[in-house]
Amino acid sequence: xxxxxxxxxxxxxxxxxxxxxxxxxxxxxxxxxxxxxxxxxxxxxxxxxxxxxxxxxxxxxxxxxxxxxxxxxxxxxxxxxxxxxxxxxxxxxxxxxxxxxxxxxxxxxxxxxxxxxxxxxxxxxxxxxxxxxxxxxxxxxxxxxxxxxxxxxxxxxxxxxxxxxxxxxxxxxxxxxxxxxxxxxxxxxxxxxxxxxxxxxxxxxxxxxxxxxxxxxxxxxxxxxxxxxxxxxxxxxxxxxxxxxxxxxxxxxxxxxxxxxxxxxxxxxxxxxxxxxxxxxxxxxxxxxxxxxxxxxxxxxx
Ligand SMILES: C[S@@+](CC[C@H](N)C(=O)[O-])C[C@H]1O[C@@H](n2cnc3c(N)ncnc32)[C@H](O)[C@@H]1O
Numbered sequence: 678x679x680x681x682x683x684x685x686x687x688x689x690x691x692x693x694x695x696x697x698x699x700x701x702x703x704x705x706x707x708x709x710x711x712x713x714x715x716x717x718x719x720x721x722x723x724x725x726x727x728x729x730x731x732x733x734x735x736x737x738x739x740x741x742x743x744x745x746x747x748x749x750x751x752x753x754x755x756x757x758x759x760x761x762x763x764x765x766x767x768x769x770x771x772x773x774x775x776x777x778x779x780x781x782x783x784x785x786x787x788x789x790x791x792x793x794x795x796x797x798x799x800x801x802x803x804x805x806x807x808x809x810x811x812x813x814x815x816x817x818x819x820x821x822x823x824x825x826x827x828x829x830x831x832x833x834x835x836x837x838x839x840x841x842x843x844x845x846x847x848x849x850x851x852x853x854x855x856x857x858x859x860x861x862x863x864x865x866x867x868x869x870x871x872x873x874x875x876x877x878x879x880x881x882x883x884x885x886x887x888x889x890x891x892x893x894x895x896x897x898x899x900x901x902x903x904x905x906x907x908x909x910x911x912x913x914x915x916x917x918x919x920x921x922x923x924x925x926x927x928x929x930x931x932x933x934x935x936x937x938x939x940x941x942x943x944x945x946x947x948x949x950x951x952x953x954x955x956x957x958x959x960x961x962x963x964x965x966x967x968x969x970x971x972x973x974x975x976x977x978x979x
Pocket of ligand 1: 735812813817864865
């Protein structure tokens with residue numbers, strides 16, 4: 678069954694039905710005590726904000742963009758994000774070694790989940806591979822849920838939706854050593870602590886399981902970088918204003934890309950979390966797409 682589950686461990690919100698589908702609670706953690714976080718700051722785009730504020734600021738961004746998210750992705754990238762996502766899933770070849778249990782974290786409207794399921798079915802006649810889509814934002818998940826209703830995966834055990842924080846996935850619902858594949862696409866840069874996300878990824882994957890991240894990254898060619906900067910900072914916020922009536926969210930999305938660690942630094946963080954990666958070169962620990970505008974990092978849980 679396609680289920681949309683919402684997890685609020687401590688706020689104990691009552692499970693509510695959505696379109697006849699059960700909405701269960703699981704997300705959350707104890708609110709941080711002021712003593713642990715009062716002096717810690719992080720980036721929110723180019724702004725520096727208290728760590729504990731980032732999550733709700735990011736939530737506001739995705740609440741605001743959820744209904745237009747897929748349209749805006751196509752408009753701002755001229756549809757190129759589809760090619761990157763196709764390349765990402767193609768490189769993972771889900772289903773090749775038999776049905777897989779996958780979790781797509783920061784999965785938003787389910788772009789990666791749909792590709793994983795389609796790939797396994799079209800290439801290996803696999804209707805048993807499953808994807809649990811996890812996101813902190815209920816609006817994004819609802820958009821994904823509506824989209825999956827139009828697919829053959831609706832009302833099957835192949836897909837489910839869960840509201841939870843990538844940094845603190847409730848262990849009752851996402852137990853240790855459970856998944857063959859953990860994917861996160863264009864999501865990790867929005868999280869307050871990248872090491873906390875990687876630690877959770879490592880916890881929930883089976884030994885030998887694959888961590889795969891698709892994210893915007895660093896462009897090494899100076900000319901391409903200049904053109905990309907011009908486009909990002911002038912055109913994308915303008916498209917946000919015209920198509921979604923929301924300049925600020927798109928300004929944040931562009932700024933957050935520039936704050937994300939460069940390829941070798943992120944690869945080192947993946948290794949520090951306990952994954953094995955290839956060497957620190959393009960084609961090793963990571964694969965650049967379009968000169969590094971986007972990049973795929975992979976690691977295997979030891
Ligand atoms: C740019 S969207 C990417 C969605 C989808 N993966 C895709 O590629 O189209 C980023 C997503 O990350 C989610 N997100 C941000 N912080 C998160 C967190 N701490 N835990 C889980 N999801 C988070 C947002 O709600 C949003 O849906």
